[in-house]
Amino acid sequence: MKKIRVCVVGYGNVGREAVEALGQTPDMELAGVIRRATGEGPTGIPVATGVESFGPVDAALLTIPSRIVPEAAPLYLRKGINTIDGYDLQGEAMVELRQNLDRLAREGSAVAVTGAGWDPGTDSIIRMLFSAIAPVGITCTDFGPGISMGHSTMARAIPGVRDAVAVTLPLGCGEHRRDIYVTLEQGAIFSEIAAKIKADPLFKSSRTEVIRVDQLTPCKNRSHAVRITRTGSSGSAHNQLLELKMRITNPAAAAQIMISAARATMRLQPGSYLLGEIPPIDLLPGSREAIIRKMV
């Protein structure tokens, strides 16, 4: 059987894990890693600044900061290469990105899966299922304690910040506190940086503390967690209690979900999809019958 040829765009936490996980995925092979500049990077695998160097590529995992996804995905879709991204801005921004990528994907006869992470992503599917089981009710999504990659990346992008780690603490019922640990560049003014972080849309909705430290290593644990609960009713039955809990190494879960979504792109019609718009069975290797026999 022909293997799905996948390139990994970016080589940060998620990119590294994607390379690792692809090596353990029997129906796929790594075409190479794309980086803006070659330099210190992975050894023993092809690295280039453009996808052309790798021969035919079926799908590109965009393991890049969320905010540059809207400009990066089109480069691949126009070449007829499927894209999988972990875009994490919810609401209107997500609807817009999906719409733009949908047009480009159809033009390129390609498939784009957007928001292919665990939240948004698999958690979104859980919220949908919980709502299908108990349509009237209250869902709460509580993250952490753990480090949020997207939030860390955002804080790191602020000029004057040398490095940052965003710790998410669940206060309960969907409320969170964000503790942002930062190391600063020479001459940076802490109060200005703290204000800039707090003003970002990603942080504005939560209570955010910015904490200056000399050393970030003690904060760099990659474990993260989520708990989704729904208390609702199905028809006349109230008190339907649904709960999902995950405790995961975050970048590895993110990379693995992108890989599963890459598999699904090979089974979908051209266009763009969020994870919840894909039949879950298409995320898994093998024939539908084999999967049904094994896990339905």
Place this chain on the structure above:
Amino acid sequence: MKKIRVCVVGYGNVGREAVEALGQTPDMELAGVIRRATGEGPTGIPVATGVESFGPVDAALLTIPSRIVPEAAPLYLRKGINTIDGYDLQGEAMVELRQNLDRLAREGSAVAVTGAGWDPGTDSIIRMLFSAIAPVGITCTDFGPGISMGHSTMARAIPGVRDAVAVTLPLGCGEHRRDIYVTLEQGAIFSEIAAKIKADPLFKSSRTEVIRVDQLTPCKNRSHAVRITRTGSSGSAHNQLLELKMRITNPAAAAQIMISAARATMRLQPGSYLLGEIPPIDLLPGSREAIIRKMV
């Protein structure tokens, strides 16, 4: 907006809950209830022995014992009416039913959703998602303590059994004990009935105790539960911990999932599907964009 017209086939525990839940579902309306014989049944809603009495019907919820699904579903599919069943035999039986219904559904330009319950059904989707997040690992599904409707129905069908309640007790790691409480018809021989129950394929794989009682009312609590855990790895990260827990009024959850699946039938191409073959977003009312804004 035109409402989806749904008939409910059968008026047992799930059928009653389906009627109740349909009354609270804004995008649907109850066409009527189909029963083998009219007699004591629901009041204030149309009841008939055939679907023709109800005018145009979009979908039929087959709230009937699992074993008669294979003969009942074709009656509707041939008329171009979508069917939704809660068939609960897993493995090869499920694959076969899906295949047979697929042919009939395509011929009738209809959609059949089979295994549209919580297990198989939404739990199957959870197992798929857990496997997509952590492809290497161990999944355990533990049911109860609670009453299993399908198992109760099966025991009730044995000649000589007046009524039966099948209690499922989780022993852990996917092992269960089934305690089958039975009341007997005059003249029935308990030892023979116990042997017949234990020999049924539905019970053979678990330790089964058959207990004779005079009165079943104290057993008839409709709460049931499930816990699905996966301990697995994503790429280089081991110890990914995933868990789903539900504690639900069982027939109401089953009915509600069938209703959500009925909605999806209106959005799918002709053919037969298990729940895991349907985009989860299609289970919910409203446009995809509205759902994405709200819960992705």
